């Protein structure tokens with residue numbers, strides 16, 4: 498469900514760009530999706546295929562680049578890698594973590610004509 | 611999609627709002643039209659976009675936040691799974707605080723205006739948004755609902771989101787805080803299953819605590835789970851039925867409302883206030 502809403506937003510960005518740039522066909526798009534964004538890449542791909550079916554981006558290739566999760570651990574006073582929200586600090590096992598990276602959801606590039 | 615301008619209302623219907631919506635759009639949507647295809651432009655090219663997927667929503671949200679702040683209005687976005695007790699909480703909150711401070715409500719549900727009617731029965735003003743298939747409110751819909759409501763200066767705005775712990779997490783509406791309700795009839799592990807929502811909330815209300823004697827819900831464990839993703843999360847246990855914990859909730863609202871009023875200026879503003887709804 499979440500992915501369906503996001504796929505619609507992605508299509509909107511593609512359509513706005515197409516209107517502005519006079520594009521006729523979108524072949525591929527590159528997204529950057531953070532590991533901590535709660536987005537399931539496969540679900541997003543499935544939803545985008547569905548919402549783009551009758552659009553300028555029908556059948557377009559969706560390349561999803563994952564961005565790693567990062568957090569600041571208060572106990573370690575250090576940035577640590579965080580694979581998922583709710584996980585412990587991989588160094589000290591504590592939970593006083595502040596997410597500092599990996600929540601982004603961006604459209605980076607289009608390949609189009 | 612909004613039939614007037616192609617903006618992202620989805621299939622949302624804002625109670626009593628269709629003509630106003632049309633009017634707003636006629637004034638504010640300069641569409642850029644596709645130009646004729648450039649000649650000899652057949653080869654594919656790469657375009658850099660570098661845009662957040664939710665950039666449009668975030669722009670509407672920023673506008674709502676500004677319009678609310680200028681009026682000194684304290685706005686909360688209430689989120690939960692369906693049936694956690696959001697509407698019941700709002701009804702009791704309005705009954706207790708409504709006389710001292712005007713409370714307006716935006717109600718979000720996929721269908722029916724039952725909840726807005728429950729709110730209006732208290733005497734408070736409410737606008738229902740029906741999202742149709744949409745599973746969350748977005749900032750654009752809320753902007754239009756605000757134009758309908760025109761909430762008064764120095765009041766409180768409560769936005770009851772669609773019952774869903776997933777989608778509403780990502781859609782900023784322009785609120786000061788997200789408040790997540792978790793009823794004690796749900797599992798202690800909900801915050802682990804839906805960490806994004808609990809991470810983005812400022813306050814967790816553990817609702818229906820009048821039922822605790824009949825359940826084996828482990829409060830401590832639930833709070834620990836929520837603080838795993840949000841170490842600074844405030845927690846209040848409440849019952850809209852027995853009234854337990856409600857004073858603490860009212861105090862929390864009161865503090866926020868006071869800050870919003872102070873920041874929004876007690877005097878009449880020198881410059882005209884921002885319109886409720888614009889199309890960025």
Ligand SMILES: Nc1nc2c(ncn2[C@@H]2O[C@H](COP(=O)(O)OP(=O)(O)O)[C@@H](O)[C@H]2O)c(=O)[nH]1
Nearest residue numbers: 692693694695696697698699818820849850851
């Ligand atoms: N026992 C008990 N039931 C409650 C309480 N608050 C709400 N309910 C019941 O929970 C159900 C759903 O409440 P509602 O406010 O409609 O939930 P919403 O979907 O989150 O708006 C209703 O049957 C309410 O009567 C409470 O504090 N205690």
Ligand SMILES: [Mg+2]
Nearest residue numbers: 696697725770
């Ligand atoms: Mg409700």
Ligand SMILES: [Zn+2]
Nearest residue numbers: 570573586589
């Ligand atoms: Zn650590």
Ligand SMILES: [Zn+2]
Nearest residue numbers: 612617618619
């Ligand atoms: Zn609109």
